[in-house]
Amino acid sequence: MNNLFNVTDKIILITGSTRGIGLSLAKGFLKAGAKVIINGRNHDATEKVAAELGEKAYGYTFDVSDKAAVIENVKVIEETVGPIDVLINNAGIQRRAPLEELTNEDWNTVINVNLNSAFYMSQAVFTYMKNRQKGKIINITSLNAEKARPNIGNYCSAKGGLKMLTKSMATEWGKYNIQTNAIGPGYFLTDLTEPLSNDPAFDQWVKSEVPLQRWGNPEELIGTAIYLASAASNYVNGHTVYVDGGWQASL
Numbered sequence: 001m002n003n004l005f006n007v008t009d010k011i012i013l014i015t016g017s018t019r020g021i022g023l024s025l026a027k028g029f030l031k032a033g034a035k036v037i038i039n040g041r042n043h044d045a046t047e048k049v050a051a052e053l054g055e056k057a058y059g060y061t062f063d064v065s066d067k068a069a070v071i072e073n074v075k076v077i078e079e080t081v082g083p084i085d086v087l088i089n090n091a092g093i094q095r096r097a098p099l100e101e102l103t104n105e106d107w108n109t110v111i112n113v114n115l116n117s118a119f120y121m122s123q124a125v126f127t128y129m130k131n132r133q134k135g136k137i138i139n140i141t142s143l144n145a146e147k148a149r150p151n152i153g154n155y156c157s158a159k160g161g162l163k164m165l166t167k168s169m170a171t172e173w174g175k176y177n178i179q180t181n182a183i184g185p186g187y188f189l190t191d192l193t194e195p196l197s198n199d200p201a202f203d204q205w206v207k208s209e210v211p212l213q214r215w216g217n218p219e220e221l222i223g224t225a226i227y228l229a230s231a232a233s234n235y236v237n238g239h240t241v242y243v244d245g246g247w248q249a250s251l
């Protein structure tokens with residue numbers, strides 16, 4: 001399909017794509033004709049998901065917060081599958097606790113997986129993109145990059161940092177024709193948010209606060225991801241697109 005949003009045969013590396021938002025994006029890109037690298041920490045789960053998605057999906061098991069593993073796997077992907085056209089830093093975790101009770105371990109782990117990993121992944125992929133003078137990086141941040149909620153200070157800090165890392169990469173790497181942008185989801189129904197959606201008070205809070213009056217479905221992020229991965233966004237650099245049912249727009 002020859003159009004601005006064409007991603008046919010582009011190689012899209014999506015971290016944390018064995019389930020949830022990452023898996024949904026993988027399915028969306030495959031449907032649009034792209035090749036997708038599926039990543040997760042569990043070998044069997046990663047291989048199973050990649051096999052189910054078909055011949056244009058390739059499974060690579062590694063922990064994105066392990067810098068040596070990131071560098072090694074990016075190299076193998078480049079040499080085996082081909083040039084990574086688009087990197088989507090999606091892997092993320094949650095450890096909820098009030099700030100006064102938050103352990104160093106839960107602080108550090110959330111910062112490592114949600115923020116440091118995006119630095120490691122982007123730096124590793126950058127080397128190849130720079131040589132090609134072409135590339136797209138998409139960071140999955142959050143509504144919580146702008147607004148805090150009690151008990152997730154570690155997560156809010158990581159996502160706020162990832163928003164600024166997006167701007168920093170856009171600033172430094174734009175000259176190599178690499179566009180870096182972010183998607184900031186609102187509240188989406190996945191395993192990550194299951195404890196929240198199962199709580200009637202929280203569920204009601206989301207439905208009353210968000211102008212669309214409902215949770216998002218992960219499929220509703222595909223269009224924005226394809227836009228930011230394609231030529232349609234070639235002069236868009238350093239932005240976060242909030243896909244949040246209007247939450248950012250309202251008090």
Ligand SMILES: NC(=O)c1ccc[n+]([C@@H]2O[C@H](COP(=O)([O-])OP(=O)(O)OC[C@H]3O[C@@H](n4cnc5c(N)ncnc54)[C@H](O)[C@@H]3O)[C@@H](O)[C@H]2O)c1
Nearest residue numbers: 016018019020021063064090091092142185187188190192
């Ligand atoms: N669900 C939401 O409402 C929501 C909202 C805003 C942002 N986000 C962000 O979207 C991303 C995906 O969230 P989700 O809701 O799909 O969560 P999820 O828990 O369903 O999926 C997370 C994925 O990341 C993988 N992962 C976790 N740690 C990893 C690591 N160290 N190395 C490799 N893979 C790892 C998991 O295996 C899984 O595949 C996260 O960054 C999350 O913060 C989610």
Ligand SMILES: O=C(O)[C@H](O)[C@@H](O)[C@H](O)[C@H](O)CO
Nearest residue numbers: 094142143144185186187192
């Ligand atoms: O406690 C949680 O699980 C979080 O608040 C997130 O996962 C949110 O859904 C998201 O970041 C909002 O944008």
